[in-house]
Amino acid sequence: MKNIFKSSLLLACGVLMLTACSDDNDSNPTLLKPATFTLNTPAYSTAGIDLQTSQTVNFTWSQPDYGFPAATEYELQISKDGNYTVSVAQAAADETGETMPNYTNIANVYQNCNAAVPATEIANALMQFYKWSDGELPEEVTFYARASAVTKGTEKIYSNNVQVTVKPYYVELSDAPIVLWYMVGDCFVNDKNEGWKNESGGIGKGLTPLLPKVGAEFEKTTGLGTLEYTGYFPAGAQFKFVQVPGSWDTQMNYTNGDNLPDYITDEDNDNHNVGVSEEGYYTITMDTKNNKFTIAKYEGTVKTFAQIFMPGDHNDWDITAAINPMLQKGEVHQWFVTDFTLAKAAGVKFMDGTSSWDVNWGAADFPYGIGTQGGPNIPVKAGTYDVYFNDISGVYYFIEK
Template sequence: MKNKFLILTIICLGLFGLKSCTDDDNFRFQTPAEVEQLTITNSLLGEYLLSTQTFPNIAERFTWETPDFGVESNISYNLEYSVDGTFENPIVVGSTTETQLSINVEQLWNLATTELGLDNDPETFLVDDNGDPILDEAGNPIPNDSGEMFFRVVGDLGTNEADNSPSSISDVQILFVRLLSNDGGGEVALRNLFLVGDATAPGWDNNNNNPPIVRDPENQNVYTFTGKFLGDPAAFKLLEQRGAWQPQWGLSEGALASSEDLGSDPDVFNIPGGEGYYSITVDIDNATFDIQSFDESGSTTFATIGIIGSATTGDDSGWSADMDMTQSTFDPHLWYMTGLELFDGEAKFRADDDWAVNWGANTELTGFASQDGPNIPVAAGTYDVWFNDLTETYVFVRLEE
């Protein structure tokens, strides 16, 4: 009898243990009454220019703050895309447990072409339900190369994305993209680098007429600049877009690095000596950075420097008079013009409204000019134009309208 009772007791205990295990397996999150909304912190560009030549480049790095779920747990995040902004059938672009995620040009391009139906063929246009071209206010067909893309970030409590897991969803981010054709125009997607920091004229203001540095037209991943820097000590970084902190370039363990490579902001560049003139060289291919002192004591300080040529007017009348540039109050060897409308044509720089001292070169957008050099080719558009008389270098920064 005792044996039978013992066996029955063991069976009951086993059944109780099995029920307990089952209850553990069915554990469900206790959702907080209110979940904090996920907040995206990166700034978006006005327009994203997408080119097949720049597929590997980072188009945007989404960053956000960790939302408060009211409980301690891991959080998994999805970057989602919606073709119409409703997110009824979102496409997950990427997932992470960090608070940032990058999307490159190729990913944006593929979404824009396969989901949004855009293309970079200059001969195709938007059409209505009848297949007729849609016209703009001027009566011209609207190219089928640009549109709005909708993104959001969704954070889920835990890493398994259980059905009952609470979510925190960001506001919708709208990226306006334009696909560049392959028959010219791809040059506008080239990377520019701008100075920022307390060693430079704009200080740590990322949208204060920040000077660009010169991109080598023979090697588009090498940049140089010679000019005045503050020291004792003073620091600076390089930005790819004025008005935005990402992407930014600096140092990591002594090597050149970008925020896109690191997933965080790099360290600053430091001026090794006191206030003075220095030459810097940035080589993205080899991840190197070099800074050397520069003796400008024997250099001429000009009273005026201007831009002249058919590009200023659209015809040869532009060769008859200079458009004077503004001399930097921080560095008298640096000259600029902002928001300058130029036409298809050619241009040169010259000093004191006279041909005795003039500079030119045969490369668009950036270059190393020389006395009596060739005319600079210019494509129609609106530009910020910079000229450095110490190194006879120039940069045309095209502004997108």
């Protein structure tokens, strides 16, 4: 009987040990280190989509087999011929102009297994590869794409190549346009006072852009740098950031915040909306190179304006037509106008519409700068622009179309 008892006790201990080991393995899974992963071939890959009429080119992939779902950062690369030996940035560093690139890095980092790449970014990359002259573009051209992935404790790995055929269009080669991000949330509303409206063409009606930080450097080949927005937020407001109007594929939320103060909160569980617990004026500063942002209270004096005007040489300094407010609950401090066209260069200013001109903003910088009270006329070149202006910071930005 004693031996039977001992055997039973040993068996029970063994079961407990196995259970403990099983539980330990479940809570501490082994990190696998795969050599590659799968970038899916897009359904449109042979359709020859028109880059000039498309807003984005979309890609999806499978998470690498790390042995468990792991927080992973992904990036995309576009290649001329399926090789990745000389980047656009490396070629640009060659002052002789003899080095030709065969790939470029898409200017974003993704946390999910999908990406909506702006069609303009791909069009610009193709121009960097081929250096076409206007009127000499082929009807269609093929490029290649691959994704990279990295998680904590592993080296970066790359996916397979996929081949995509598109219709290119001519792009005047210059520094890459500044990559903007847009706020969307319950405090940024459309003309029906509805929040969370992320729609294509919805800038100023549900979407509000952060503008270039004056004095910051922007990468010539990617357009990445530092953006800012200063404005009013009501208590309880929630919002996040998207890169492409109308798309939720590329976004930032509370988890991208850097040393956020206590009055900025993590809301809505898995969505991680940025919450504002205290009403007031705030400055948001975003580092688009590293997908990080900070928020701080704005301590300066703030005035509110019923209207903002943009008179200049183009209209004999007339102040009868106001520009558009970017709709927001509480107070409006950012304004815009679309398709502003000048047949020839002109000086312009922003002002509050009073005939006394006591409140006006101007500066000698273009296409963006900080307008100061009574500053010089802004020297705008001939062209068509979307124009943004913030009446707290004085920052303006003319985006050529």
